Amino acid sequence: MSGRIAVVCVSGGMDSCVTVAEAVAAGFDLALLHARYGQRTEARELRAYEAIADHYGVPFARRLVCDLGHLGRIGGSSLTDPRIPVAQAEFARGRIPTSYVPFRNAHFLAGAVSWGEVLGAEAIYVGAVEEDSSGYPDCREEYYDAFNRLIAVGTRPETRLGVVAPLIHCRKSDIVRRGMALGAPLHLTWSCYLSEDRACGRCESCVLRLGAFQEAGVADPIPYESR
């Protein structure tokens, strides 16, 4: 216990798992935040989050699950509206994919800042990746710069909290390598947007993940539908 706390936003995916490992490597005590928002694989992601928290021995008082059912009711995304199909991976430069959940990350960060302010945390770690990713507007460095400005003007004068996105400029394959080097429990993570038992291997999240492991020359330890 260093006494220095970082709140880490943990979806349960590969990037957030490696982000937890980065916060540990930076000497922080962990406080792990997860959100349920009516996404298709809500239950599976929650299980991955709990498994990662268990792996790092995070006490229950330092785990916070936010129920954001209204984000699901708002819809507007293939992840939360069953009428919008999850596209098989297709990445077009400058196009926002249907899996974009409008302004989602602000909900997570708002929870992390509120919690972090009460805990007296120093940092909020997020696993956002700007390049080599889906092109969501709220996964870009300029978004986190703007959020840090918002924290500076919107919290108590004595609060010193900043968002850190250690993977923001990483390639996905670098994230795999970094996770291996830090001993991150990648076998506990879940990335698939569609399935909860075996990953589909075809949605954009699976395709990005599989490409990353392949490029890193490492086998992905989670089960996939037979391909």
Next chain:
Amino acid sequence: MSGRIAVVCVSGGMDSCVTVAEAVAAGFDLALLHARYGQRTEARELRAYEAIADHYGVPFARRLVCDLGHLGRIGGSSLTDPRIPVAQAEFARGRIPTSYVPFRNAHFLAGAVSWGEVLGAEAIYVGAVEEDSSGYPDCREEYYDAFNRLIAVGTRPETRLGVVAPLIHCRKSDIVRRGMALGAPLHLTWSCYLSEDRACGRCESCVLRLGAFQEAGVADPIPYESR
């Protein structure tokens, strides 16, 4: 129906009620967002919100109640943590009162932006008041400027949404006068931090409200404990 939508954040208090009236006066169709976050007077505020929505004939598809129970569990405020007493009104320049809920308004605004983006809204109206108020950091103009920057970088390129805080530089008595001029249903509003039947008249929110009506020379239409 103008076809131009504004999402209005409605706590159920006087300021948010007048803000609804301002959005109507500006020609917007209304979409009203409310949040429950474990605050002491949660049930009473929800009733005030529904009454205001009924008054303006807002269809149910344009009402969104966000359940933010995690904000209550995070605590750190006299409004959400029963162990922290609600202070009787005392305003010291530069001091943040115990009723400050850490980074609360970002939760409301995140919901408003997500919803607004899906609805194709043009504006988000909030009833924040900077001067003549409790001194919360997230009720200041520079906070809303920072939030507008966050929206600009964190949403789809085609989204055109901005936060409007029409009362930000008003005195509280001006808000009463403006509400009267616009026919805002002030009798349906609730401001007290402590009580749900008759307003206490002593908490900082009641004291600010009563002072405003007194200065405007108007009787406050809601019931107070005998004083």
